[in-house]
Amino acid sequence: xxxxxxxxxxxxxxxxxxxxxxxxxxxxxxxxxxxxxxxxxxxxxxxxxxxxxxxxxxxxxxxxxxxxxxxxxxxxxxxxxxxxxxxxxxxxxxxxxxxxxxxxxxxxxxxxxxxxxxxxxxxxxxxxxxxxxxxxxxxxxxxxxxxxxxxxxxxxxxxxxxxxxxxxxxxxxxxxxxxxxxxxxxxxxxxxxxxxxxxxxxxxxxxxxxxxxxxxxxxxxxxxxxxxxxxxxxxxxxxxxxxxxxxxxxxxxxxxxxx
Numbered sequence: 334x335x336x337x338x339x340x341x342x343x344x345x346x347x348x349x350x351x352x353x354x355x356x357x358x359x360x361x362x363x364x365x366x367x368x369x370x371x372x373x374x375x376x377x378x379x380x381x382x383x384x385x386x387x388x389x390x391x392x393x394x395x396x397x398x399x400x401x402x403x404x405x406x407x408x409x410x411x412x413x414x415x416x417x418x419x420x421x422x423x424x425x426x427x428x429x430x431x432x433x434x435x436x437x438x439x440x441x442x443x444x445x446x447x448x449x450x451x452x453x454x455x456x457x458x459x460x461x462x463x464x465x466x467x468x469x470x471x472x473x474x475x476x477x478x479x480x481x482x483x484x485x486x487x488x489x490x491x492x493x494x495x496x497x498x499x500x501x502x503x504x505x506x507x508x509x510x511x512x513x514x515x516x517x518x519x520x521x522x523x524x525x526x527x528x529x530x531x532x533x534x535x536x537x538x539x540x541x542x543x544x545x546x547x548x549x550x551x552x553x554x555x556x557x558x559x560x561x562x563x564x565x566x567x568x569x570x571x572x573x574x575x576x577x578x579x580x581x582x583x584x585x586x587x588x589x590x591x592x
Contacts, residue, residue: 365410365432368469372431376417379437386420386440395420395438397589398452398529402460403434405526411463426541430459432468445540449589450524450533457520457527457534464523465515517562518569525577528585532574535566 386392399418406412416434424441431437436456446452462468517534525531542559 365469369410369433372411372433372435372463372468376419376431376433376435376437379421380419383421383423386422388440391440391443392420394443394449394589394591395452397587398449399436399438399456401527401529401585401587401589402453402456402523403436405523406460406464411468412460428455428459430456430463432463436460446537448533448591449587450529451537451540452589453524453527453529453587454520454531454534454537457522457524457529458516459520461516461519461523462512465512465519514562514565517566521566521569521573522576525573526580526585528577528580528587531570531577535563535570538563538566 396418399416403412403416408414411432411434413434416436418436418438421437421439423439425439426441426445428438428442429436436459438452438456442455443452446455517538521531521534524534538559542563
């Protein structure tokens with residue numbers, strides 16, 4: 334690689350550096366609008382191959398919790414005013430949020446997150462991945478690895494198939510443990526602002542850690558150890574209790590029931 338190309342690559346990488354809400358450095362080779370398009374594409378692909386629940390009670394419960402949370406999220410290219418929420422009929426214990434305002438919940442999760450606050454803990458975590466730029470960072474890291482010098486030397490624009498490939502990266506690849514820990518804390522903050530008891534996040538993850546013995550749910554498969562994440566949430570709880578109390582005093586009192 335010649336000196337000019339090396340200089341171009343270095344300049345692009347420097348310009349692609351971003352910082353998360355807690356100060357962690359990220360690689361961002363895709364714009365918010367591009368990663369949002371990837372999210373929309375990925376969500377449509379999932380809907381095309383995964384049936385949705387036929388139980389209106391399950392759907393209403395998830396919709397209620399999700400909308401209470403997204404009401405506290407500022408509008409942007411990644412997070413539009415109107416979010417699409419789907420409940421997929423699957424035994425998988427999982428949920429996700431994608432850039433472009435897309436949320437998916439598998440019915441298997443509702444066997445574990447049975448209260449509104451516990452579901453809010455999961456969805457707050459997933460939405461926080463979007464808010465913290467984890468989706469764009471994950472796609473960027475994978476694209477930089479796959480396309481290498483071709484992508485970097487281009488300087489601007491993405492390969493023609495990058496949008497479709499990026500959609501797959503959003504769904505298939507795990508976040509880093511650092512991303513997961515950050516999403517835990519930001520998710521607890523979000524649920525408190527929405528009026529859900531943040532202490533239930535600790536209860537939820539304790540319940541989740543007991544599932545399936547030595548084979549954790551997909552939701553937990555790439556996370557920090559249960560002891561570490563629960564300890565981090567317990568440490569963060571005193572900060573979020575006043576936020577929760579202020580939200581309740583302001584009238585944010587979700588009444589979504591349970592499954």
